[in-house]
Amino acid sequence: MTKSILIIGACGQIGTELTLALREKYGDVNVIASDIREGTDVLMKSGPFEILDATNYDALEDIVMHYEVEEVYLMAAMLSATAEKFPERAWTLNMNSLFNTLNLAKEKKIxxxxWPSSIAVFGSNTPKEQTPQHTLMEPSTVYGISKQTGERWCAYYHAKYGVDVRSVRFPGLISWKTQPGGGTTDYAVEIYVKALEKGSYSCFLKKGTKLPMMFMDDAIRAAIELMESDGAKLSIRSSYNLGAMSFAPEEIAESIQAVIPTFTISYNPDFRQAIADSWPSSIDDSQARKDWGWSPEFDLARTTAEMLENLR
Structure with missing residues (x-):
């Protein structure tokens, strides 16, 4: 079955790999990549690409109508650490791009x-261990505030206008294919790069900072599986908790040392520590498992093996 799919923010950490996975599944010509800038050669040459500012409704509508787009994956966002430096710009990008796509769906044009949410929606008062699907959310970052607000708007548009919007709260994501994009969990990518380049790593989070993480292949699969699921079985239209593994910096270091025994890690926490401290250490994703059969495939050992092998 062919369908026309638009990826907004296709050049980002998730967007690049999602675009390539969807092109492999649905055909290169049926998956339109878009971003405010050009991406990698592989992304640009493997199928249609459009320069797009997702905060511009008319430009977005033009692309949707031209390609007769049926499904949109809205991946454009300013992430946690970067958003703290540019709060108003982050809010404008994160919210206006969402409103534009929700309104296109409301008008039956898609x-x-x-739309991905994040563990950043949780705050320091949220239960840390096995954070429930429904719980207290008091995010303390611009990124988290925009994602929590977005969740409420998604649920509202579904209830009020019947918009078929689907979402997961991504944990920290680990990938060897694309550079991280300014998130608080970026250390979990940097550590592998530095292990191979220098044999040592200075971590911007302190020892014992346990956070939920996921290998990118699982994250891409989760997004596609949720979009392919029977909508009648979905009980959450804000955003599903999504889990895979949880670890602290010293645990990822130990998994690297099992392969590179001489690798060393030191700790030099910066402003991102306060962000990490406000997030959960593990996630209860039982609702996603029940509603659409979610199940992760990568644990820490397998992630480390994949990262080191491919980065080499």
């Missing part, structure tokens, strides 16, 4: 929308 059929279905995927």
């Amino acid at each position: 059929d279905k929308l995927f």
Whole structure:
């Protein structure tokens, strides 16, 4: 079955790999990549690409109508650490791009929308261990505030206008294919790069900072599986908790030392420590498992093996 799919923010950490995975599944010509800037050669040459500012409704609508787009994956966002430096710009990008796509769906110009939320919606008062699907959310970052607000708007548009919007709260994501994009969990990518380049790593989070993480292949699969699921079985239209593994910096260091025994880690926490301290250490994703059969495939050992092998 062919369908026309638009990826907004296709040049980002998730967007690049999501675009390539969807092109492999649905055909290169049926998956339109878009971003405010050009991406990698592989992304640009493997299928259609459009320069797009997702905060410009008319420009977005033009692309949707031209390609007769049925599904949109809205991946454009300013992430946690970067958003703290540019709060108003982050709010404008994160919220206006969402409103534009929700309104296109409301007007029946697209059929279905995927929009990622994040563990950043949780705050320091949220239960840390096995954070429930429904719980207290008092985010303390611009990124988290925009994602929590976005969740409420998604649920509202579904209830009020019947918009078929689907979402997951991504944990920290680990990938060897694309550079991290200014998030608080970026250390979990940097550590592998530095292990191979220098044999040592200075971590911007302190020892014992346990956070939920996920290998990118699992994250991409989760997004596509949720979009392919029977909508009648979905009980959450704000955003699903999504889990895979949880670890602290010293645990990822130990997994690297199992392969590179001489690797060393030191700790030099910066402003990102306060952000990490406000987030959960593990996630209860039982609702996602129940509603659409979510199950992760990568643990820390397998992630480390994949990262080191491919970065080499």
